[in-house]
Every structure is written in C-alpha cells, then in structure tokens.
Amino acid sequence: MTMAMYLHPLSSYSQKAKTAFYEKGVDFETRMLDGSEPIASAFAALWPIGKFPLLTDGDKMVFEATSIIEYVDNLYPETSRLIPEDQAKAAEVRMWDRFFDNYINYPQQRMVYVAIGREADDGEDCAKWKAAFEAAFGVLDHRLKGREWVAGDTFSLADCAAAPSLLYADWTHPIPKSYKEVWTYRDRLLARPSYARALDEARPYRHMFPLGAPVGRD
Template sequence: MAETKELVLLNCWASPYGMRCRIALAEKRVEYEHKDENLMEKSPLLLQSNPVHKKIPVLVHGGKPVCESLVIVQYVDEAWPDRAPLLPADAYGRAQARFWADFVDKKIFECGTKLWMLKKEAQGEAKKEFTEGLKLLEGELGEKKYFGGDTFGFVDVALVPLMAWFRTYESFGSFSAETEAPKLVAWGKRCMERESVAMSLPDPGKVYEFVCFMRKMFGLGSAMAETNGLMLLNFWPSPHGMRCRVALAEKGLKYVYREEESIMECKSRLLVKSDPVRMRVPVLLHDGKPVCESLIIVQYLDEVWPDRAPLLPADPYGRAKARYWADFIDKEIFECGLKLWKLEGEKQDEARDQFLRALKILEGELGEKKYFGGDTFGFVDVTLVPVVAWYRTYELFGSFRTEMHAPRLMAWGKRCLERESVAMSSLPDPHKVHQFVRFLRNKKPGLQPF
C-alpha cells in the first residue's frame, strides 16, 4: 500500500456510501486513517468538515474535506490516476458511468432505505421501484463481467455495497434478490472475490442487526405500532415540548418519547432530518411524517383525534380567539421570559416590565373563569401551563414575585397541576429548570436552546 500524508476517512461502518470510499481507496492501494463516527453524537471534526449536511462519509486530505461518496470516489480517481483507474478514459464513457452511479443512488439506495423505514402497507411502491431498478441495472450489465466490461470501475464501486445490504432489503421488503435479479447477484459474487471489496464490506447479518436497532431507536418497530405511529423529539426543559406532552396526555395517546440533547451542537440526525430549517425541538413524528412548532403540533393532534378531549373551541370565532391568545403567550410570555435570564441591566428591566404587563393582560382574559376556555381545559391553557415550571427562573433573574403581580394566574396554575394530564406530562421541577438555566448562562451564553 502506498503511504499517503494526512488522509482520513470519516465514516460509519454500516454506511453503503462509506463502503464505496473504502473500496476505491483499496483499489488504489492508498493508506488512510479510518475514523468511525457515532452518528448520534457527531464529532467536531465531522461537523467542521461537512457543515452543510453533517453526514458521513467525508474524506479529509491534507486538512481539506471532500464530501459525498460519489464525489469522493471521483476525487480519489483523479488524485491517483496512475493506479487502477475507475472512470473510463473517454468523456462519453465517464458521463455514462456518472449517470448510472446517480441512478444507483436514487433508485437503489434511496428506495432501499424506504424498504426498512416504512411500514408494511407503505412499502409496496418502494419495493416495486427497487426491483424495477434492479432489472434496469441487469439490462445495463448485460453479459459483461463488470459494468465497465472486463474492468472493475466506477459503477461497480457505486453499487457493490448492495451486497452487504441485500439481506436487510430482502427481509423488510419480503422478496428474493436471486429471483428478481439473478445476473446482479452473480455480478455481486464476482465482485466479492476482489480483495478490495471483500476487505471493505461488513457481514450482512451485522448490517441487518444494525438496521433492526435503528428501527427500534427511531420507533419504527413494534413499539411504534402500539403508539399510534407517534414519536416526540423533545428536550426536557423546553416549555414548547411540555405543551405537546400535555396535549398528548389530554388525548390519552401513547407515543415514543425521544430525548434530544438540544443544547449540544451535534443534534441527532433524526432531528436535523425532521426539522431541517430550524433544527429545534419539539418535533412530532406521525407515521414518519414530521410536524414542527409546538402550537402547530397541538392543533394537529386536536384535528387528527377530534373525538378525544377537544382542545380548540367548536366555533370558528372561538378557535380564532384561542389562537390569538396562544400567539400572545409565545411572544409576550416565553420570548420575554427568555430575555429575563439572557439580558442584564436596562434591557432586562424592559423585559421584566413587558413580562409583568403581559401577565396582567392574561389575568384580565382569565377573569373569574376556571380555565381560559371556561370550565373546559383547552388550547390556551395547554399553551401557557409550562410557565408554572419556569416561574422560579423568571422570578430569580427578574427580581419579582409572580404571586404579587398575578395572583389569579398563580391560582390557575395550581388548578392545572391538579389535572392528571399536566401532572403526568413531566413538567420538570422548577429548581432543576433554574439550575439548567444557570448552566446555560455560564457555559453557553449565546445559545438558543429551544
């Protein structure tokens, strides 16, 4: 193997995309350092090297990162052109090879992911597309030894990780690759005879076990079947996440709860994928489809399960009023509350005055009613009740007592805490919330945690 200065591959052992890079490097007989990434807690090097997608594989050559597996394989081929060329010498041949490699990405590996990510009833279309993709590839392979003829090349490198994943796709998709694409299976066996491939592909059984673990972690296994297909991505001190938990409890809905380390920069892959715009909790996954923003989540739950403890009023005007006050709470209570512990001096004083004015306005809206909707616990109550867990923090940083400024709201909060849905929804200990906020101020003063 040739010695290469500062060549590092950031990878996850089960990634078919990373396998491509390992095969290409093995074909070129280039030495490199392999760093296996924990995808739940991504390394600073990975986040720095691929700040856009934050995904593996990444090849770092002399400190310069190259991202995306097909780009990496082409880079390796161009950086070491005199060793086992992977792309054809002529421009048209290279264009054809790139076309089929792109086809493999979109029709094989993306469809393959759907086979194990989707439920049985939703797999039919993915399986059809996947097997059709196999047949098209068989047509392109024809009677050749490899896709490039007698020479193992770019398209072979792009596709051959399939051999480590066939068992997983077959198991979840309920089909036989041997039956659907016998020529491709034979091609795969020929590829496995190559040292570069044999040393780079993991045991298919271990890949299958890994996928089963991932399904369980993502709530795609039997647990999800018992929980209405619901998963909540949350971070325990988030008042916005507390709303969702209260709403789910009011509806009597079981769900998979997944705690996100939101104050860390390495957010989970599932959170980033589910909310690629803001990458914040909470996110509700329903049958794999993400719903973001807490007020939208609560309304979604109310619309999907309207017959269980309705949260919004039945009439349009009542719903409009409830949404108005929920928006008021977001902007005048929780946004101002954030300023109380993040700001200092005159700006903090301004935030405190705005916060206390908002409490008095809410007291006026509550009046003598039991809840904001009257005798019925509803949407506005769900929106505001997390403030009970945050009062201590707001009071200590803002130097005031809520009891003195808004006694009716304090009494309302105590009534809410008597509800099973609120008590069981893990409104955290106010002291722990305060400790968490002190940690944030000291360690990560500029961070937006929720």
C-alpha cells in the same frame, strides 16, 4: 404506527405539546434530545432548523408545539377537544395560545439568554423584559376574573401553552402575589393531571435550568 416526538422534558414547548397528548390520552414515542446518537443525527437530518419539539407520524413531519397540538387534535377528534369546532371559539383559543408564547414565554427566554451570556443585557438588569412580564401579568389577571380556564369553558390549547409559560415565568421573574387570579390559575394548571405528568417527567432535569430552579415553587 405510533407517533414519535423529538423533545427534551425541560423544554417549555415540549411540555406544552406533551400536555396535549396526555390530555387526549394519545400515545407517542419519546425521542430524547440529550445529544446522544443516533437520535441527534436523525433529528438534525429531519429538521435542520434544530428547534423542538418535532413530531413524526409515518412519513409526515409536524414542527412547532402549536401545530403539533392542532394536528393531534384533528387526528383524534373523539377525545377531549383542545380547539373548539366553533370557529369563533377556536379563534379565541388560538389568540390566547399566542399570548402565552409571545408575551410570557418570549421575555422569559430573553432573560434566560441574558443570564447565560447569549444576549446582551439592556444595561438596566433586563428592565424592558421585566416590564413586559408585568404588563402581560396584568392583562392575564384581568382576563381570568370569573374564569376557570383562559379561553372558553374547558381546558384547551391555550391552557397547554399557559402551564409551562407560567411555571418558568415565575422561576425567572417571580409573579407578584398581587396577581391573585394568575396565581390561582397557575396552581390549577400545575394540578391538572396532564400537565402534572409532563412536569414530573422534567424533574430529573431541573438542575439544568440556567437560573436555578427555585425550591418550593414547582
């Protein structure tokens, strides 16, 4: 039975999970969460929390993008490993996965929520979230010196997290050009076939990005 993933292509966490499947060459069925029935009702019944992506594999259910990637990586160990078998190296990959989710995706989402009125501004044009971005970009720029990928020598779970995080971060608060390593890394991620495929599948929905998708910045 083919695994099925409830998702929306524009979602950064959906893109993160899809990139892992494409990287490993593992098939899945897309269950599009665009509000249409009966998919919407099925998803609500399965997962009342309502956050996606959500993976089903027979009678098994896996929620959260990181857990989904861990699951498929363990299920198909013969394909490109996204989490190293060496436990010390695996811990490093997981650490940088959390970096992108917590220190780049989180402020990015806060700024979007402020823009659409779901959260209150801090009265200073989201100054604290912009400062959080700048701190994270600085750490990442230093980390990437002399590196192709953010953790280890091969594309990993951490890079699956990085690709959509840096895409939407730049759309929300443009990454300063002074962070040359971050820009080179972002370009490398956008060119990776697995993420490029996920990004192409999101293009028909770019108009839905609340802040407006910038022209010429993929």
